[in-house]
Amino acid sequence: MxxxxxxxxxxxxxxxxxxxxxxxxxxxxxxxxxxxxxxxxxxxxxxxxxxxxxxxxxxxxxxxxxxxxxxxxxxxxxTPLWRRQSVRADDALQADNRRHISVLTANVKMSNRDYPRLIHLTQRVSPDLLIAIETDQPWCAALSEALADDYPHRIDLPQDNGYGMQVFSRLTLGEVETRCLLTDGVPSIRCTVTLRSGALVRLYVLHPEPPVAFHDTKGRDGEIALTGMQVAQDPLPCIVTGDLNDVAWSTTTRRFQRLSGLADPRVGRGFYNTFNAFHWWARWPLDHLFHDPLFQLLTMQRLPKIGSDHFPLLFALALGHAPQRVDQLEEACPDETAEAVEMIREERDRDRRPIGDDWEEKAE
Structure with a gap:
């Protein structure tokens, strides 16, 4: 009984x-x-x-x-039971490395001071771009000292509130914008990347606020939706990456895909759970890369631990000559777009501190 x-x-x-x-x-x-x-x-x-x-x-x-x-x-x-959203690169694109771009995205966890693990990992896998999330001044200094020779192009945006970020690139970066889209203290990066072929692509790097039980998610949801709208209007093929503090199957992420028209390479391939690296029984996909249908996928890997509570992710893409058909992707309806616009407007009018801006101070 x-x-x-x-x-x-x-x-x-x-x-x-x-x-x-x-x-x-x-x-x-x-x-x-x-x-x-x-x-x-x-x-x-x-x-x-x-x-x-x-x-x-x-x-x-x-x-x-x-x-x-x-x-x-x-x-x-x-899971592999589903039809893949990102098309595997054909033989011609795999052979043409002038149209390739590889991106290593890593949330370092600001209070983690094991700098050599990410440095050695970056040197081993040798991506075209390293995107480090949650970097403060000590992280920026350590990475810059070790990687400056190999990565001549850099964007430094250190912050001591857990929302800093840094981009290292072998490829030329241009039109760099660092902006707080909705909430002061929660920045994002937008820039162009010039491939070895001379083609321009647009990179968006995000790290919106996490969902917490005592606060609404309008800041996170609004920032992701706003980025999706900007991508839809962008004339360049786009890549959006970072720690989105959202799972791949959520209402917010699915709306982002409908607004932006970008593909998720996880669909049909696997979860690639990146958080929490400390607990095998409680992991989900928080770190993402979405790409324009012009890109075809070369590889995607979850990499070993770097002392952070996130696993790093490595993606390699090839820029095709014609857009690939993206299955299972619908366009956002007018009501959904209007709802997102209203949420963005409300969040812009609020004056508040970022969620969790003191968490890493307590962790130290």
């Missing part, structure tokens, strides 16, 4: 945490529940087996089975 009542309670709990993210309320207490969809799926599978073994009521087993199905609707896209 006790086991049955425990299973009843767990059925109500799993149904609640599975259904709440369906409510399109931009608040961390709701949006954060969408992060552990993989974990909830496996938990429900275990509980379903336990319920069948214990002879629990039919509604209990039905709830566990229904929650599994609901979670699988979101996460199945990020």
């Amino acid at each position: 006790i086991v049955e009542w425990i299973l009843r309670g767990l059925a109500v709990l799993t149904a609640t945490v599975s259904l709440l993210p369906l409510i399109k309320v931009p608040h961390g207490a709701i949006r954060g529940l969408a992060f552990p969809r993989q974990q909830i799926f496996w938990l429900c599978l275990f509980l379903l087996v336990a319920a069948l073994w214990a002879g629990a009521p039919v509604w209990v087993t039905a709830v566990f089975g229904g929650c599994m199905c609901l979670q699988s609707i979101y996460i199945a896209k990020f």
Whole structure:
């Protein structure tokens, strides 16, 4: 009897945490529940087996089975069972390295002071661009001293609030803009990158605020949506990368794809979970790269730990000559665009400190 009542309670709990993210309320207490969809799926599978073994009521087993199905609707896209969104580069593009660009994105965790691990990793994989997130002045100094000879082009944006960033590039950077899109103290970078072929592409680097239980997510959601709108108007083929503090299957990320028209190379390939590097049982994909359909994918890898709570990601793309068809991608409807515009306007009118701007100080 006790086991049955425990299973009843767990059925109500799993149904609640599975259904709440369906409510399109931009608040961390709701949006954060969408992060552990993989974990909830496996938990429900275990509980379903336990319920069948214990002879629990039919509604209990039905709830566990229904929650599994609901979670699988979101996460199945990020398995090899799904059709891939990013096209694999053809032989001609693979051979033409003048049209290649490789990007290593790493959230270093500002309080992590193990600089050599990222430096040695960068030197080993030798990307065209290194994008370091959460860099403060000591991080910028350490990376600059070690990598300056190999990476002559650099954008330094150190901050001591966990929102700093730095870009190292072997390729020429131009039209550099560093701006706080919505919230003071939460910067982003936009610039052009000149490929070896001479072609220009646009790079956007983001690190919006994380969702927390005591605050709404309008800052994060608005910044991601605004970037999507800017990408849609950009005449150059675009790459958007960084720690988006959002999972690949969320309402916010899917809206970003509809607004921008960019492809997610994870779809049809794998989760490539990057956070939390410290806990194998609680990981989800927070670090991303989205690309214009003109690009074709060469490689994508999650790299070893660097002392941070995030794993680094390495992407290599080739700029094609004609856009590839991006399956499963819809355009944003007028109501969705209007809703995003209103959220952006509201967030711009607020005067507040960035969420978690003192977390890394406490960690030290």
